[in-house]
Amino acid sequence: MSSWYDAWADRYAEWSTGVADVPFYVGLAREADGLLVELAVGNGRVAIPVAQATGRRVVGIDSSPAMLEQARVRALEKGVELDLRAADIRELEIEEPAALIYCPGRSLLHLPTWADRRRCFERVAASLRPNGRFAWNAFAFDHHLAAAIDGRHAETPLPHTNHYSISDNRVDISLDDGGTGSLWWATKNEWLGLLDVAGLRLEALYGGFAGEPLDDNSPEYVFLARR
Ligand SMILES: C[S@@+](CC[C@H](N)C(=O)[O-])C[C@H]1O[C@@H](n2cnc3c(N)ncnc32)[C@H](O)[C@@H]1O
Numbered sequence: 505m506s507s508w509y510d511a512w513a514d515r516y517a518e519w520s521t522g523v524a525d526v527p528f529y530v531g532l533a534r535e536a537d538g539l540l541v542e543l544a545v546g547n548g549r550v551a552i553p554v555a556q557a558t559g560r561r562v563v564g565i566d567s568s569p570a571m572l573e574q575a576r577v578r579a580l581e582k583g584v585e586l587d588l589r590a591a592d593i594r595e596l597e598i599e600e601p602a603a604l605i606y607c608p609g610r611s612l613l614h615l616p617t618w619a620d621r622r623r624c625f626e627r628v629a630a631s632l633r634p635n636g637r638f639a640w641n642a643f644a645f646d647h648h649l650a651a652a653i654d655g656r657h658a659e660t661p662l663p664h665t666n667h668y669s670i671s672d673n674r675v676d677i678s679l680d681d682g683g684t685g686s687l688w689w690a691t692k693n694e695w696l697g698l699l700d701v702a703g704l705r706l707e708a709l710y711g712g713f714a715g716e717p718l719d720d721n722s723p724e725y726v727f728l729a730r731r
Contacts, residue, residue, distance in 0.1 A: 507567055507568045507571075507685075508682075508683050508684065508685035509546070509568040509570065509571050509685070510568050510569065510570040510571070511570075511679075511682045511683045512662075512679060512682040512683075513547065513568060513570035513571045513573070513574050514570075514574065515662055515682075516546060516547050516549075516571065516574065517547060517549070517574075518661055518662055519661045519662050520546075520549055520609065520661075521661060522661075523549075523608075523609070524713050525550065525608050525609075525641060525713045526549075526550055526553050527713070528639075528713040528714075528726065529550050529554060529606050529608055529639065530553055530554055530557045530558075532604055532606060532637060532639055532728070533554045533557065533558050533560075533562075533604055533606075534557060534558060535604075536603035536604035536636075536637065537603055538601075538602060538603025538604070538633060538636070539561070539563065539598070539600055539601070539602040539603055539604075540554060540558065540560060540561070540562045540563065540602065540603065540604050540606075541562070541563045541564075541565065541596075541598060541602045541604070541605045541606070541631070542554070542562060542563070542564045542565070542605075542606055542607070542608070543565055543593040543596070543605060543606070543607040543611065543612075543624075543628075543640075544565065544566055544567075544593055544607055544609065544611030544612075544614070545562075545564025545565060545566045545571075545572070545575055545586070545588065546566060546568075546571045546574070546575065546609060546611070547571055547574035547575050547578055548564065548574070548575035548578050548579050548586055549608075549609070550606075550608045550609070551564045551575065551579075551586055552575075552578060552579055552582050552584055552586070555579070555584040555585070555586060556582065556584055561585065561586075561587055562586055562587065563586075563587045563589065563598060563602075564586050564587065564588045564589065565589050565591050565593055565596065566588070566589075566590065566591075567590065567591065567592050567593075569590060572588050572590055575588055576588055593607070593611075593612075593615075593624050593627075594615065594620055594623045594624045594627065595623075595627065596624070596627035596628065596630075596631055597627075597631075598631050601631060601632060601633040601636065602631055602632055602633065602636055603632075603633055603636050603637070604636065604637050604638075604639070605628050605631060605632060605636070605637070605638050605639075606637075606638070606639040606640065607639070607640040607641075608640070608641060609641075610641060610642050610643055610687065611640075612624065612640055612642060613642050613643070613687040613688055613689060613690070614685075614686070614687060614688075615688070616674075616686070616688050617688075618694070621690075621694075621698055622698060622701055622702070625698045625699065625701070625702035625704065626701075626702050628702065628704070629702040629703050629704050629731055632731040633731065634731055635730055635731060636730070636731050637707070637728060637729065637730055637731075638704060638727075638728075638729045638730075638731070639726075639727060639728045639729070640727050641713070641724055641725060641726045641727065642689070642690060642695070642724070642725050642727075643689065643723060643724055643725075644689075644692070644722055644723055644724060644725055645673070645689045645691070646723055649723075650668050650675075653666050654666060654667065654668045655667060662679055662680075663679065663680035663681075664677055664678060664679045664680060665677075665678050665680075666678075672688070673688055673689050673690070674686050674687065674688050674689075675687050675689065692709070692718075692725060695725060695727060699727075699729050703731075704729045704730065704731055705729060705730050705731075706727070706728075706729055707728045707729055707730050708727075708728040709725065709726070709727055709728070710725075710726040710728075711723075711724065711725075711726070712724055712726060713726055
């Protein structure tokens with residue numbers, strides 16, 4: 505199993521600095537009385553503070569061996585144990601029902617189609633305890649931002665260029681020295697539709713990680729659902 509992330513796993517930490525989501529996910533983990541599972545765990549950026557804060561085992565699923573290796577090394581450095589598994593989040597299988605499944609870093613946007621996302625949501629629903637929670641975040645498509653950055657080179661956080669496909673609701677991110685990865689943006693109604701078909705219920709939808717209400721200018725969807 506290999507992915508675009510394998511090519512630059514060692515630079516992901518630099519790419520993801522400044523994301524303010526950790527206290528939100530740590531707070532949910534503290535409230536969860538049972539197994540914690542992070543989908544698309546990457547280098548453990550969120551899973552490590554979650555494990556530190558709760559003192560509990562965190563199962564981390566990811567399809568990139570290089571990202572998982574980053575997570576393993578970083579967890580060792582911090583003295584926490586992560587239960588890291590090389591797998592596809594569309595095929596989620598865990599041995600006991602989870603109290604919390606969460607997916608930070610906009611990672612669900614890497615799943616290209618409705619079928620991929622539906623499969624993932626169905627696996628989440630099947631893997632949660634009754635009343636267990638599912639949380640994730642994703643950017644809300646911002647036409648101002650898209651117009652400003654489409655086709656333009658940017659130096660930070662790593663040198664890269666974004667290209668937008670309007671018809672495929674896709675943005676391709678090409679790193680100057682490391683290939684191209686894609687995100688497929690989704691509307692609020694698509695996310696709500698996924699909850700609906702998976703039999704999950706919406707608990708809250710915020711416009712930011714501090715629980716800001718979603719409004720017309722919110723750049724981020726922060727979803728919390730229950731089985
Ligand atoms: C933006 S990183 C997020 C990492 C971490 N959750 C964070 O917030 O820092 C996205 C991760 O999703 C993983 N990924 C993408 N598609 C996946 C899939 N279908 N199954 C499992 N992992 C996937 C990538 O390998 C990468 O590690």
